Amino acid sequence: MFLEIKDLSVKIENKNILKSLNLNINKGEVHAIMGPNGSGKSTLANVLAGKEDYEILNGKINFKDNDLFDLNIEERAQEGMFLAFQYPVEIPGVNITPFLHSAINSKRKRMNEDEIDNLSFAKLLKSRASDLGINIDMLKRSVNTGFSGGEKKRYEILQMSILNPDLAILDETDSGLDIDALKIVTDGVNKLKTKNNSFLIITHYQKLLDYIKPDYVHVMVNGSIVKSGGSEIAAEIEKDGFQKFQ
Amino acid sequence: MNSETLNTLDTYSKNKYKYGFVTEIDNDKPQKGLNEDTIKFISLKKNEPEWMLEWRLKAFSKWKKMKDPKWSNLSFPKIDYQDIYYYSAPKGFDKKPKDLSEVDPKLIETYNKLGIPLEEQKVLAGVAVDVVFDSVSVATTYKGELEKLGIIFCSIGEAIQKHADLIKKYLGSVIPPGDHSFSALNSAVFTDGSFVYIPEGVKCPMELSTYFRINAENTGQFERTLIIADKGSYVSYLEGCTAPKRDDNQLHAANVELIALEDAEIKYSTVQNWYPGDEDGKGGIYNFVTKRGLCAGKNSKISWTQVETGSAITWKYPSCILKGDNSIGEFYSVAITNNFQQADTGTKMTHIGKNTKSKIISKGISLGKSQNTYRGEVSFLRKAEKARNYTQCDSLLVGNQCGAHTVPYIESKNNTAVIEHEASTSKINEDQLYYCRQRGLSHEEAVSLIVNGFCKQVLQELPMEFAVEAQKLVSISLEGSVG
Known part of the structure; x- marks a missing residue:
């Protein structure tokens, strides 16, 4: 099993957020999690990425034959987990080039691969940026600083395409995007998809799933997955809302 | 003792008392403490003209009447000016390490x-x-x-x-x-x-x-x-x-x-x-x-x-x-x-x-x-x-x-x-920090990156060759403080 979440219960500040959640993802699969606000979708993303604010009450997560709880945030990232943030943070004064260059090399180091040199990296970054319709001038700016919502999301996808993760988690990547930006972002994701990597797409609306076709759709309500199935579920939600799952 | 100093001392012995300098000096061990003789000794060792010595002595007489400024937000024990060597060339004469193996790793x-x-x-x-x-x-x-x-x-x-x-x-x-x-x-x-x-x-x-x-x-x-x-x-x-x-x-x-x-x-x-x-x-x-x-x-x-x-x-x-x-x-x-x-x-x-x-x-x-x-x-x-x-x-x-x-x-x-x-x-x-670490950077790397970004406005004012070293220095200064 590629990713196996078993009986996961999580709380933050005395509030139980995830309750006995189960989810299995195989290599090459695209999963979507849909749910109303406050159902725990983003918590799941952050628990997977290793954010330290949460208390794990129960359960196990297995990722690529590792007990995920044995790995810290950066080790999970280096193992090939990528989280496209709902709200990417600004890091003033830090340019994307050295930032991503260090990131990719720390991953390569863990995988016992040779580091990528400055020149090759700069070329790679430029070509991926142009694929995603990102202006070269944007690469000269500080990470996310002064970016519009759409720019930030495109930037996340650029980083994802450089780091080439085994498991990409997209947390509400569609929020705040207009139709054109949504197309660019989802195109980027579709280009990256292979039979060796997997996607976990967290979204509120069905719209995103018009562009990225999931193999499985899960409905999450109140901290647990209440229904799983194919893309027909998304259509159901579009029609009737989350009401009937609650 | 380098040759310049020896020359100076030589001149001194030939021009005895020129500056009314009377203290017996042990050449290898300069005297601790600050007084007019210390200043005369420095001026003499540097073979300075008389106007320079006068300038120094005038400053010294001002210093004697002054108190150290107190406005700063610093706390440290009172400096004992009489417990300091004011001239010791070459520096650390007795304690020089012979090679790098004797230096703090x-x-x-x-x-x-x-x-x-x-x-x-x-x-x-x-x-x-x-x-x-x-x-x-x-x-x-x-x-x-x-x-x-x-x-x-x-x-x-x-x-x-x-x-x-x-x-x-x-x-x-x-x-x-x-x-x-x-x-x-x-x-x-x-x-x-x-x-x-x-x-x-x-x-x-x-x-x-x-x-x-x-x-x-x-x-x-x-x-x-x-x-x-x-x-x-x-x-x-x-x-x-x-x-x-x-x-x-x-x-x-x-x-x-x-x-x-x-x-x-x-x-x-x-x-x-x-x-x-x-x-x-x-x-x-x-x-x-x-x-x-x-x-x-x-x-x-x-x-x-x-x-x-x-x-x-x-x-x-x-x-x-x-x-x-x-x-x-x-x-x-x-x-x-x-x-x-x-x-x-x-x-x-x-x-x-x-x-x-x-x-x-x-x-x-x-x-x-x-x-x-x-x-x-x-x-x-x-x-x-x-x-x-x-x-x-x-x-x-x-x-x-x-x-x-x-x-x-x-x-x-x-x-x-x-x-x-x-x-x-x-x-x-x-x-x-979370964002950087999620991309695979260690906690320490992330802090260093963020701090360097914070300082960028100033670091970019440095001449090129200095700027790169300064960035590395910033990272090193942060070590051991994180985690």
Whole structure:
């Protein structure tokens, strides 16, 4: 099993957020999690990425034959987990080039691969940026600083395409995007998809799933997955809302 | 004992009592303590003319009546001036390590991280080196090139001998010996430092650096530097070294004076990384530095850039007196304190002339149990029509046992002055750390990246070759404070 979440219960500040959640993802699969606000979708993303604010009450997560709880945030990232943030943070004064260059090399180091040199990296970054319709001038700016919502999301996808993760988690990547930006972002994701990597797409609306076709759709309500199935579920939600799952 | 000193002593024995000098001196062990004889001894060893000795003695008599300034936010035991050696050349005479294996391995590790070549490491660590290595010949080559342009670049001692007219005219003209106790002390006992004179209309073609003024010279404890940029000239001067220097001296009190005449520009960059003491706050340098520049002529400009990461105590306010109309003063500063370090640093911009402008960008980063204070004074005198100041002070806290303080004073006697002041204090942001780590950077790498980003506005003011090293230094200064 590629990713196996078993009986996961999580709380933050005395509030139980995830309750006995189960989810299995195989290599090459695209999963979507849909749910109303406050159902725990983003918590799941952050628990997977290793954010330290949460208390794990129960359960196990297995990722690529590792007990995920044995790995810290950066080790999970280096193992090939990528989280496209709902709200990417600004890091003033830090340019994307050295930032991503260090990131990719720390991953390569863990995988016992040779580091990528400055020149090759700069070329790679430029070509991926142009694929995603990102202006070269944007690469000269500080990470996310002064970016519009759409720019930030495109930037996340650029980083994802450089780091080439085994498991990409997209947390509400569609929020705040207009139709054109949504197309660019989802195109980027579709280009990256292979039979060796997997996607976990967290979204509120069905719209995103018009562009990225999931193999499985899960409905999450109140901290647990209440229904799983194919893309027909998304259509159901579009029609009737989350009401009937609650 | 080097040959210069021997010559000096030789001269002394031939001219006995010339300066009424009576104390018996044991040559290998200079006397501790400060009195008129100490000063006479220094002046004699440096073979100085009588007017110089008088100048020193006058400063000393002022010092005796003064108390150390108390305004800073620093706490340290009272300095016992009688328990200090004021002349000890060569430095650390008895205790010099024979080779690098006798040097603290932590120091070597830092040198390696900074990518400093082995031969240079030896010099920095104070290893006795007798091979003549490259930089000395490099220095000589540069010296020849500079001489062709009429640029004078030598030790202050040499300048006192050879350029008495300039020294007499300018030494103490920006920092009068009686300014405060540390300037009086320095004026009385200074032993080394640099002298630079750029003739009218000459743009100095290279960055002048203490480094090229031959490594072996004993700079440090009571350094005195004087830089004069004549009309329409330009010079960029680099002071110090990014590598931590081994030094047995506890107290440093340097004075640096800059004078920019009409249309001249001086850019002065410092990276200060003296020994900061250990993790428990033991040892370390007390660094009491007075740096002041005078924009004497119209349209002149003086720009200070400093990266302060060393010393147990830093007390330093590089300042500009904007006397000439349209003159410009700038101050860019990064001060990082870690463990038990204390820094009280900032600037003073005094607007005297019309249309004078000043700009202050200060970035303070506090880690561990350290205290970091920005202290600044911007004043506009009555005649400073349409003068402007822009000040930006940002503090970054890493952890919750350190302190950041901002103490800006603004005083205006002219109502056409425009003053802008921005200040911010922030803690290193957990979300930023999470974001970086999610991309695969370690906690330490992430902190270093964020701090370097925070300092970028200042670091980019440094000359190219310095900037890269300074960035590495910033990262090294943060080590051990994270996690």
